[in-house]
Amino acid sequence: xxxxxxxxxxxxxxxxxxxxxxxxxxxxxxxxxxxxxxxxxxxxxxxxxxxxxxxxxxxxxxxxxxxxxxxxxxxxxxxxxxxxxxxxxxxxxxxxxxxxxxxxxxxxxxxxxxxxxxxxxxxxxxxxxxxxxxxxxxxxxxxxxxxxxxxxxxxxxxxxxxxxxxxx
Amino acid sequence: xxxxxxxxxxxxxxxxxxxxxxxxxxxxxxxxxxxxxxxxxxxxxxxxxxxxxxxxxxxxxxxxxxxxxxxxxxxxxxxxxxxxxxxxxxxxxxxxxxxxxxxxxxxxxxxxxxxxxxxxxxxxxxxxxxxxxxxxxxxxxxxxxxxxxxxxxxxxxxxxx
Numbered sequence: 001x002x003x004x005x006x007x008x009x010x011x012x013x014x015x016x017x018x019x020x021x022x023x024x025x026x027x028x029x030x031x032x033x034x035x036x037x038x039x040x041x042x043x044x045x046x047x048x049x050x051x052x053x054x055x056x057x058x059x060x061x062x063x064x065x066x067x068x069x070x071x072x073x074x075x076x077x078x079x080x081x082x083x084x085x086x087x088x089x090x091x092x093x094x095x096x097x098x099x100x101x102x103x104x105x106x107x108x109x110x111x112x113x114x115x116x117x118x119x120x121x122x123x124x125x126x127x128x129x130x131x132x133x134x135x136x137x138x139x140x141x142x143x144x145x146x147x148x149x150x151x152x153x154x155x156x157x158x159x160x161x162x163x164x165x166x167x168x
Numbered sequence: 169x170x171x172x173x174x175x176x177x178x179x180x181x182x183x184x185x186x187x188x189x190x191x192x193x194x195x196x197x198x199x200x201x202x203x204x205x206x207x208x209x210x211x212x213x214x215x216x217x218x219x220x221x222x223x224x225x226x227x228x229x230x231x232x233x234x235x236x237x238x239x240x241x242x243x244x245x246x247x248x249x250x251x252x253x254x255x256x257x258x259x260x261x262x263x264x265x266x267x268x269x270x271x272x273x274x275x276x277x278x279x280x281x282x283x284x285x286x287x288x289x290x291x292x293x294x295x296x297x298x299x300x301x302x303x304x305x306x307x308x309x310x311x312x313x314x315x316x317x318x319x320x321x322x323x324x325x326x327x328x329x
Contacts, residue, residue: 132284133247140283147283151246158280159287 001081002050004029010051014044029083030071035096038087042102045074045083052078056099059109061117063143068094068119072106089119098124116141178326186324193236193262194320197313200235200255201228205242207269207303214306226313232258237316239309240295243271243278244286256293264320266312267295270302277302 002010004025011020011031018037024030033041045053053074062069072085089096098121100107110121111130118139121127129136138145149157176182203211215221215228229235232255244252256265267289270276278285286292296319297312 145283152250154246154249154286154291156246156283156285156287159274 001079004083007031007051007081007083010048011041011044014048015040023086031083031085033085033087035087035089038085039097039099039102041085042072042099045085046102050079052076053083054078056103056105056109057082059099059106059113061113061119061141063117063141065143067091068117070096070113070119072099094118095120095122097122100124115139118142173325174327176325176327178324182326183324186326189325190321190323194317196225197237197264197316197320198227198229198235199237199239199266200232200259201230202238202255203241204244204248204252205271207241207272210303210306211239211241211268211309214309219306219310221310221313224310224313232256233260235259236262237264237266238293239266239268240272240289241268241303243276244289244292245284246286247284249286249289249292252289253292262323264296264316265289265293266297266299266309266316268299268309268312269304270300273298273300 004022007029008020008022008031012018015037018041019034020041021032022029023032045051053076055075055077056072057075058073060071062071068089068091070087070089072087073082074084075082087096096119098106098110100110100121101123107125108130110124111126111128113119114121114127115129115131116139128134132140133151136151137148140147147156149155172182172185203209213219215226221227232238236259238256238259240252256263267273271278271285272289275282275285275287279287289295297316299308299312301308
């Protein structure tokens with residue numbers, strides 16, 4: 001079992017020149033990873049015998065005011081340690097390489113992150129929407145999302161109760 | 169059925185036939201096995217041993233072509249609404265719809281901010297009986313079937329004035 005600082009240090013030594021920032025240590029290491037080196041770092045984390053993060057527990061997307069973020073929660077069955085990777089993605093071109101070839105569990109998570117937040121995962125084998133209808137427009141969990149007033153002829157605007165009932 | 173329907177006034181043969189048809193229909197309503205969300209758990213419970221819908225002649229059919237009635241048990245999303253409508257259209261006449269729970273009635277907790285929820289399944293298909301509750305208890309579903317039974321008993325083959 002490695003401490004947060006040890007995991008970060010190990011990543012830095014395996015990828016010299018890349019910038020890994022240890023942002024949080026409680027309850028687990030949260031390491032900021034540049035999106036350009038994400039795939040290489042992910043392979044190191046999975047395959048290195050001292051790290052062996054073999055389980056992608058969760059992949060989530062965050063909409064910050066200035067950027068989008070993808071967060072990967074990893075766990076090692078062998079060493080019983082965990083960490084999280086945080087990748088920042090610019091809002092004007094939300095693209096990040098897929099990790100579904102490294103952890104197959106990422107496939108549907110990445111589809112969900114695309115559907116809800118509009119992050120495009122390059123190299124994904126099946127980059128369709130997963131929850132919304134295939135011809136849905138926009139990404140509903142974005143902060144600037146405007147819900148449609150109707151979809152395929154079904155009205156989606158809020159139906160208010162009649163005035164007489166609300167005033168009484 | 170449709171050959172006779174609306175052809176004659178309310179004479180003694182038609183009204184007697186009404187009694188027979190309405191009695192047989194209202195005592196053997198076969199709903200479509202079709203649950204969308206948590207209300208379906210209560211629906212399953214109503215159909216299982218403790219509440220036993222079978223004693224009212226109600227048991228679930230796995231295909232819309234054998235079903236008389238449809239229980240909308242759960243949140244209808246816009247993606248599901250098209251499937252709901254298609255299933256409804258596949259059911260043979262006469263057909264009835266029970267809207268079970270707040271979500272199907274009005275959108276429920278999603279009525280204001282649910283971007284993907286239909287604000288009441290009656291925007292998509294006609295509804296005969298609404299059950300309030302979130303989710304309604306199995307007794308409420310049984311009550312809805314008894315209400316629907318009263319509605320069926322008032323139907324007639326006679327020409328409407």
